[in-house]
Amino acid sequence: MILEVKNLSKSFKDKKAVDQISFGVKEGEAYGLLGPNGAGKSTTIGMIFGLLKPTTGEVVVNGFPLIKQPEQAKSCMGYVPQEIALYPELTATENLTYWGRMYGLGGAKLAQRVAEVLQIVGLSDRAKSTIETFSGGMKRRVNIAAALLHEPKVLIMDEPTVGVDPQSRNHILETVKKLNAAGLTIVYTSHYMEEVEFLCTRIGIIDHGKIIAEGTVPELRRIVGEVATLVLQVSSLPEGLLATLHGLSELNTVAATLEVLQITAGDAAQALAAVTQVLADYRVKLRSVDIKEANLEAVFLHLTGRALRD
Amino acid sequence: MKALHIAIKDLLITLRDWQGMLIFLVMPMVLTAILGAAMNSNFTDAPSLGQFEMALIDEDDGELAVALRAVLDTPLLKSLIRVIEMTEAEAIDRIAAGKLQVALVVPQGFTSSVYAGNDASLMVLKEAGSSLRPMVVQGIANSFVEYVSAGRIAASLAVRQAMLGSSNIDPMQTAGHIVEQLHALILQFREEVAEPHRSLISAFQYYAAAMAVMFMMSAGGVGLESIAVEKRNLTWERLMASPTSPVYMILGKFLTVLLVNSLQFMVLMLGTTLLYKVSWGDNMLMVVAAGVCYAVAVSGLSLLVAALLPLSKAGLGVWEIGVQACAALGGSMVPLIIFPKVLQQMARLSPNFWGIRMFTALMGGETLQLTHVLPLLAIGTVALCIGAGHLVFKQRSA
Numbered sequence: 001m002i003l004e005v006k007n008l009s010k011s012f013k014d015k016k017a018v019d020q021i022s023f024g025v026k027e028g029e030a031y032g033l034l035g036p037n038g039a040g041k042s043t044t045i046g047m048i049f050g051l052l053k054p055t056t057g058e059v060v061v062n063g064f065p066l067i068k069q070p071e072q073a074k075s076c077m078g079y080v081p082q083e084i085a086l087y088p089e090l091t092a093t094e095n096l097t098y099w100g101r102m103y104g105l106g107g108a109k110l111a112q113r114v115a116e117v118l119q120i121v122g123l124s125d126r127a128k129s130t131i132e133t134f135s136g137g138m139k140r141r142v143n144i145a146a147a148l149l150h151e152p153k154v155l156i157m158d159e160p161t162v163g164v165d166p167q168s169r170n171h172i173l174e175t176v177k178k179l180n181a182a183g184l185t186i187v188y189t190s191h192y193m194e195e196v197e198f199l200c201t202r203i204g205i206i207d208h209g210k211i212i213a214e215g216t217v218p219e220l221r222r223i224v225g226e227v228a229t230l231v232l233q234v235s236s237l238p239e240g241l242l243a244t245l246h247g248l249s250e251l252n253t254v255a256a257t258l259e260v261l262q263i264t265a266g267d268a269a270q271a272l273a274a275v276t277q278v279l280a281d282y283r284v285k286l287r288s289v290d291i292k293e294a295n296l297e298a299v300f301l302h303l304t305g306r307a308l309r310d
Numbered sequence: 311m312k313a314l315h316i317a318i319k320d321l322l323i324t325l326r327d328w329q330g331m332l333i334f335l336v337m338p339m340v341l342t343a344i345l346g347a348a349m350n351s352n353f354t355d356a357p358s359l360g361q362f363e364m365a366l367i368d369e370d371d372g373e374l375a376v377a378l379r380a381v382l383d384t385p386l387l388k389s390l391i392r393v394i395e396m397t398e399a400e401a402i403d404r405i406a407a408g409k410l411q412v413a414l415v416v417p418q419g420f421t422s423s424v425y426a427g428n429d430a431s432l433m434v435l436k437e438a439g440s441s442l443r444p445m446v447v448q449g450i451a452n453s454f455v456e457y458v459s460a461g462r463i464a465a466s467l468a469v470r471q472a473m474l475g476s477s478n479i480d481p482m483q484t485a486g487h488i489v490e491q492l493h494a495l496i497l498q499f500r501e502e503v504a505e506p507h508r509s510l511i512s513a514f515q516y517y518a519a520a521m522a523v524m525f526m527m528s529a530g531g532v533g534l535e536s537i538a539v540e541k542r543n544l545t546w547e548r549l550m551a552s553p554t555s556p557v558y559m560i561l562g563k564f565l566t567v568l569l570v571n572s573l574q575f576m577v578l579m580l581g582t583t584l585l586y587k588v589s590w591g592d593n594m595l596m597v598v599a600a601g602v603c604y605a606v607a608v609s610g611l612s613l614l615v616a617a618l619l620p621l622s623k624a625g626l627g628v629w630e631i632g633v634q635a636c637a638a639l640g641g642s643m644v645p646l647i648i649f650p651k652v653l654q655q656m657a658r659l660s661p662n663f664w665g666i667r668m669f670t671a672l673m674g675g676e677t678l679q680l681t682h683v684l685p686l687l688a689i690g691t692v693a694l695c696i697g698a699g700h701l702v703f704k705q706r707s708a
Binding site: 050088 | 319322
């Protein structure tokens with residue numbers, strides 16, 4: 001294992017943010033930590049990098065225990081924080097040179113790595129521009145480049161696409177995919193199910209500070225069985241509607257957000273027929289229907305009774 | 311090395327902030343010009359200030375009056391005050407006519423009063439409107455009275471011994487004892503009270519030093535601000551996630567202020583030299599070393615405040631208030647000689663006091679001495695140790 005997280009817990013006063021989390025990441029693997037906001041993903045990452053002191057548990061990176069050998073352990077990891085942690089007044093090259101030096105690089109090797117990582121993230125032509133002149137997506141890419149300089153054994157990314165435009169998001173995901181294909185171990189946290197599903201070979205689903213399920217995408221899908229997810233947009237959610245829907249034997253789970261119903265069911269057609277009947281009884285108009293095959297969203301819904309973005 | 315890289319990066323960011331640079335470099339130059347010109351009357355004709363006229367009115371005619379004359383006759387004070395003996399009436403007339411600024415009265419019975427253990431004082435008559443010269447004389451008078459009062463037993467003994475040995479009292483011998491004892495006090499007094507009337511110090515010189523120390527202290531806020539900004543934009547967190555020891559991170563911030571301050575001092579020194587013909591001293595290397603010593607004190611204090619205060623706008627506000635308080639107390643606004651004695655003692659709490667004392671000593675032709683730099687290095691080192699210890703502890707227990 002390149003990264004071992006053992007029984008990690010973190011309490012803030014009375015609140016347990018992370019509760020006995022354990023997982024391991026093999027070399028070359030892309031491991032996803034999927035969970036809604038506030039699930040404990042960033043706290044876990046914070047403890048992996050020694051930014052937060054664990055209440056219990058330990059982290060071992062490439063054989064180095066973080067507590068006893070922090071510098072060796074940290075040298076093996078590249079950190080992509082959730083926010084853009086760069087100096088806006090400095091150019092991309094100046095930023096990367098600085099971060100390279102903080103990882104012990106210098107001289108020609110550093111200059112070479114700066115040029116390489118700028119190429120990886122597709123910003124070689126903006127090397128001399130200050131970060132403050134970059135778009136949000138470009139800043140995110142430099143943010144990633146800074147974590148790659150020292151050729152880490154494992155790249156740990158904490159929700160790196162938050163607030164990024166779709167084009168930059170795709171660029172980032174493709175870059176990460178390529179890095180993983182080239183052999184770099186990735187740990188990727190997100191509340192975007194599609195990103196984790198696209199990038200990761202193994203996923204841990206985290207909720208309320210605990211890993212509630214772990215496995216490959218097919219393994220996780222099997223948790224909910226052969227189910228489909230129906231997303232129905234309705235005109236209103238009158239009182240009693242949800243209770244009636246919960247009573248339908250054709251449906252597995254029902255969740256509602258504003259005027260959207262999210263339903264899982266074994267037989268999508270039967271479920272839809274039953275639901276439309278109930279909606280008609282309540283004089284609720286059905287505006288759109290979207291039927292999806294079982295995915296991680298459905299797994300999360302199945303396990304927690306809530307949608308990922310609740 | 312990592313600490314140095316952190317400092318160089320911060321220096322680069324600071325140098326690109328032209329508005330900040332304007333405050334740290336242009337403001338002290340402008341204020342030096344304004345205050346130097348405005349306070350020029352108090353420093354006017356500095357050489358003649360070293361030889362100003364003072365009337366001595368001796369109504370006592372005792373041993374201590376003779377001793378006082380001997381004190382005033384020491385080369386140290388002789389270069390400063392030309393003593394003319396006259397009666398009180400004559401002195402009052404001359405002061406009224408604007409021909410004399412200050413007179414020192416030894417009242418009748420002064421010696422016997424001191425020997426009897428009673429309170430005694432010397433009186434200073436001054437021309438309305440003049441402040442600096444009468445204050446110098448008042449300072450000398452106070453020091454003399456303090457000394458002879460505190461040392462009256464020893465003085466009485468000396469007098470008694472003289473009386474036993476000979477039927478005639480030798481006032482000169484008594485004065486000699488006192489002068490000898492007073493010498494150290496006078497030297498100290500000269501440094502603390504009489505600084506501005508050193509013949510070599512002009513108002514522009516004084517304020518060049520005073521503004522430099524004040525704005526260097528203000529620039530110490532760069533250290534605080536850079537930590538605050540790094541914490542806000544999470545580069546501090548990223549740095550903590552890297553294999554960089556917290557000790558280097560803290561040391562880096564210390565070096566940041568040290569570099570900014572040292573550079574600022576060099577620019578101010580060169581600027582005031584070129585623009586106002588201010589002479590900072592004969593030995594430039596010593597002046598630069600002095601600047602770095604002061605920067606050490608500021609850097610340490612900046613880190614201490616960063617460790618103890620919340621790094622918010624309020625925290626930075628507290629630093630600025632502290633800068634102003636230290637400037638006012640330490641003599642950056644007005645020379646300490648104008649202050650009451652108790653404030654002059656309290657001024658030692660301000661790094662500005664030590665900074666101004668060091669720079670004006672160099673301007674006055676002295677060499678850089680340990681007594682100049684040690685207080686500043688001590689302030690910087692102690693503050694660095696406490697601040698760094700506190701920050702590292704906070705970081706490790708997060």
